Amino acid sequence: MEQPIAVTRQSFDDWMIPVYAPADFILVRGEGSQVWDQQGKSYIDFAGGIAVNALGHAHPQVLAALVEQAGKLWHLGNGYTNEPVLRLAKQLIDATFADKVFFCNSGAEANEAALKLARKYALDSGNREKNQIVAFNNAFHGRTLFTVSAGGQPKYSQDFAPLPGGITHTPFNDLAAAAQVINDRTCAVIVEPIQGEGGVVPAQPQFLQGLRELCDRHGALLIFDEVQTGVGRTGSLYAYMNYGVVPDVLTTAKALGGGFPIGAMITTDHLAKTLGVGTHGTTYGGNPLAAAVAGVVFSLINTPEVLDGVKQRLEWFIAGLTEINLQYPIFSEIRGAGLLIGCALNPEYAGRAKQITQLANEEGVIALIAGPDVVRFTPSLIIPEQDVKEGLARFARAVARICS
Numbered sequence: 049m050e051q052p053i054a055v056t057r058q059s060f061d062d063w064m065i066p067v068y069a070p071a072d073f074i075l076v077r078g079e080g081s082q083v084w085d086q087q088g089k090s091y092i093d094f095a096g097g098i099a100v101n102a103l104g105h106a107h108p109q110v111l112a113a114l115v116e117q118a119g120k121l122w123h124l125g126n127g128y129t130n131e132p133v134l135r136l137a138k139q140l141i142d143a144t145f146a147d148k149v150f151f152c153n154s155g156a157e158a159n160e161a162a163l164k165l166a167r168k169y170a171l172d173s174g175n176r177e178k179n180q181i182v183a184f185n186n187a188f189h190g191r192t193l194f195t196v197s198a199g200g201q202p203k204y205s206q207d208f209a210p211l212p213g214g215i216t217h218t219p220f221n222d223l224a225a226a227a228q229v230i231n232d233r234t235c236a237v238i239v240e241p242i243q244g245e246g247g248v249v250p251a252q253p254q255f256l257q258g259l260r261e262l263c264d265r266h267g268a269l270l271i272f273d274e275v276q277t278g279v280g281r282t283g284s285l286y287a288y289m290n291y292g293v294v295p296d297v298l299t300t301a302k303a304l305g306g307g308f309p310i311g312a313m314i315t316t317d318h319l320a321k322t323l324g325v326g327t328h329g330t331t332y333g334g335n336p337l338a339a340a341v342a343g344v345v346f347s348l349i350n351t352p353e354v355l356d357g358v359k360q361r362l363e364w365f366i367a368g369l370t371e372i373n374l375q376y377p378i379f380s381e382i383r384g385a386g387l388l389i390g391c392a393l394n395p396e397y398a399g400r401a402k403q404i405t406q407l408a409n410e411e412g413v414i415a416l417i418a419g420p421d422v423v424r425f426t427p428s429l430i431i432p433e434q435d436v437k438e439g440l441a442r443f444a445r446a447v448a449r450i451c452s
């Protein structure tokens with residue numbers, strides 16, 4: 049074997065299309081909620097790969113499932129189904145409102161499928177005019193052209209015009225504004241129960257209930273984008289379960305594979321008929337390797353121990369963050385649900401979330417931002433108490449440096 053190519057952070061700038069600006073170190077290994085860089089420095093992982101590594105790194109049972117399936121069958125193509133994908137479908141159906149599942153490889157693809165389903169369902173109903181999609185300001189639904197257009201952050205879409213049409217945005221949590229634009233020409237309303245990328249902003253229960261009623265009145269599909277909130281993140285399997293509002297279509301990805309790429313759109317029997325043979329598809333979607341990993345991740349998370357444990361861990365975070373905030377009043381609000389935590393910065397520190405996460409890296413903890421003014425934490429759902437304490441102690445040192 050040849051020697052592997054020597055790589056440093058500089059290699060990123062030399063060789064990669066610069067759509068990201070990654071941290072100035074390279075992580076090489078992870079175990080549970082700790083990761084290590086090329087120099088052997090340790091970090092506590094409060095990001096979990098952006099709400100993805102819901103069971104931490106190298107979880108023994110997930111690793112075993114991956115290795116076992118890797119020795120059997122990785123990929124077939126959609127002319128042939130496979131056992132792991134059928135089992136995973138049944139797990140999702142048994143645990144949710146849904147009767148049918150479509151598998152893909154990412155959150156954007158799941159949302160793309162959901163929006164296409166809504167357009168075709170309306171068309172099949174015989175109403176050519178019924179093609180309007182209602183979405184919300186600051187929403188994030190992925191980076192394909194359709195999903196970036198449904199997202200409510202023009203900075204991600206405006207440079208790629210002409211954009212797919214028929215999408216209207218209104219303010220999140222403003223039911224009156226939504227009622228102004230939802231009508232008989234609306235085929236779908238797409239919403240995140242908690243806006244993740246948009247700043248960790250939970251929907252108010254009356255808002256989601258009101259959207260449900262408006263959709264029912266006008267024959268529009270209610271799509272919940274649970275790519276970030278799903279698979280235990282909020283302490284319920286899916287956030288819709290907290291709200292008691294059942295969508296027509298739900299999208300899930302991120303934590304579903306625990307770090308292995310997979311996404312899914314789930315829906316009812318009735319709506320599933322819309323996407324008949326040949327109407328939609330993807331080469332890798334539902335491959336046995338991804339499905340075997342996701343099956344184990346899903347069954348490990350969908351237990352009272354893990355889901356109740358999320359609530360316990362939130363309390364540790366709130367206690368620690370509140371203590372930090374008493375000493376250095378940097379946050380105006382600590383919000384979210386379960387282990388999707390957003391810390392909004394006081395106006396004095398506006399725009400400095402990124403800088404705080406960079407200092408946190410120096411102190412040995414990985415944190416996220418959700419826009420320029422919010423520090424976000426989305427750790428493993430099973431992060432040990434010791435790691436929460438140590439990570440918050442390191443984070444406190446970063447905050448102290450900002451505040452002094």
Ligand SMILES: *Cc1c(COP(=O)(O)O)cnc(C)c1O
Pocket residue numbers: 153154155156157159188189190191240244245273274275276277301302
């Ligand atoms: C991350 C995210 C997406 C996009 O998922 P990808 O896997 O990056 O395509 C879509 N919606 C929400 C709510 C997300 O948080």
